[in-house]
Every structure is written in C-alpha cells, then in structure tokens.
Amino acid sequence: MPELPEVETVARELRAVLPGKKIRSLELYWEKTFEHQDAPPLPGQRFGTIGRQGKYLLLNLDKSVLVIHLRMTGQLLARRSGQQARHSHDRVRFLLDDGLELIFRDSRKFGRIRHVLSAEPLLRKLGTDAMDQKLTAALFGSMLQKSAMNIKAFLLSQKYIAGLGNIYVDEALFLSALHPLTPAREVSGAEPLFNNIRLVLQRSIDNMGSTISDYRNTKGNEGLNQRYFNVYGRQGLPCKKCGGPIEKIRVAGRGTHICPRCQQRGKT
DNA sequence: CAGAGCACCTGTGGGC
C-alpha cells in the first residue's frame, strides 16, 4: 500500500505519541511479521526519535531500533489499550505504559517489523530519500544519465531514490509528459521530472496520503490525496489535460496508467 | 547487471 507520503504521515503521527513511552510487552499473532535479530529484549525499553527513509519507518529505542515496512496492506494504529476487540488482521500488539497500545495490522501479511541493534546495514542498500534536501535536480540528473533502465523501473527501484511506488511514479511521469518506457538516460528534462516528483509527493503529504482501499493513518483514518490523481486508477476516463482516454498498460510488471497522447516515447 | 517470473498472502471485483 503505502509509499513515501503515507509512511511520512504515519511517522509524523507517531512522533506525537511514542517518544518517551515504555514498552511493557508485545503479543505476536503472526510469527513471520516480526523478525527479532541481534537486539536486546524489547520490554522495558523506551521509544526515542522516529525516523523514516523511503518507505521504512525507524522507531528508535534506548538500545535498539524497530525497522518497519508496511508493504502492501500494513497499518500502524496507536490508541488507548483495552478499548477495542482484537481484529482478525492484527499481527503484532505492543503494550505501552500510560495505557497506550501500538497495533500492527496487515491483511496480506507482507509487512515486516525487524528488531535490530542498528538499521545501518539495511539502509545502506537504500537510495537517498526522495524528499531529502541533499538530493538535488543535478544529482538526480546524473543518476539518470548512468542508467539503461526505463524511467518507470528506475523510479520504482529503491536503490537510486527511495520512497516512490506505483501511484506516484505514474503521477509524476504524467505531469512530466514522459512515457514510462523512455530509457532513463534519454530523459531530457531531469529538472522538470525532479520538480514534479517533489510536487506530487508534497501534495500527498499535505493531504495525509492516498487511500485506495487499505491505507489508514495511526488513528484509523483514510488519506485524502486520491481525489487529486490525474492518471492512477483513471483508465477509460478523460485526461485532464487533453480530454483523451487514460489507458492502462503493463510496464516493469506493474499496472501503469498513462495518457497516450500527452505521454509519448522520446518526447518531453 | 537488467528483466522476467515467481513467491509471499488475502481480499475484492469482474466475467460468465
């Protein structure tokens, strides 16, 4: 489900509730969700800062860190404990002090919580976060130049830029009038594409993310940004720029939404 | 190294 804006929304909300709270215990309802690696026990540890890189959430503790990836359908819910019955999709429950609980809910069971001493080895394989100020249009342009991949596959790969997924790639390519099969090194307008990626992500962050079906924030609420899609999920509907029909094709193994008139190969 | 195919899972919606 979630891409950068959804994970950022969750991170911001967790920053308001978790720091300083102590973990009393945890309950595991689906073993594979939780990977305890080389870290000291969780009970007794307190939450510190909450970070994010790409689609990974980083919940720092006194002596270790919880690295969480929501994958397709994961949700993190923060609420008062004991108020609501367990949901059939709940996979992990952290009981905190102050009468709070943190629930990891995930219908498809793809999501992962890794408890490790350091997130460093994991993050080393990840590219720079798409919203990181250290990432500039010039740096982005030089990465494009070195790649033979098509632009959609390039943007979906998390090793160059981290955080983009299927929705926001399609939206950014539409705004940039780029066909998803255009080879990355042939993209002539690196700067407009870079700016459109930022625009699409920032607008969604401002709207608390996009909800297609499963995404919820930590309070269980849906995002609002799906109202502003130009192409994602709009196959058969008129393009907002030219009025022609939006098409759905397959690129890099993913359903891909384009306006074939506005986004032509080899043209920007 | 790039790309395809499949694996991991469950739920939903379309076609018949």
Place this chain on the structure above:
DNA sequence: TGCCCACAGGTGCTCT
C-alpha cells in the same frame, strides 16, 4: 448467487 481468475500502494529471490 457462485465459481474462477486476475489483480492489488512492495520487495526479494532465482534464473536467464
């Protein structure tokens, strides 16, 4: 209504 298939905000593995 019911059955079957394809597909879904992601990633990681194997094989070519």
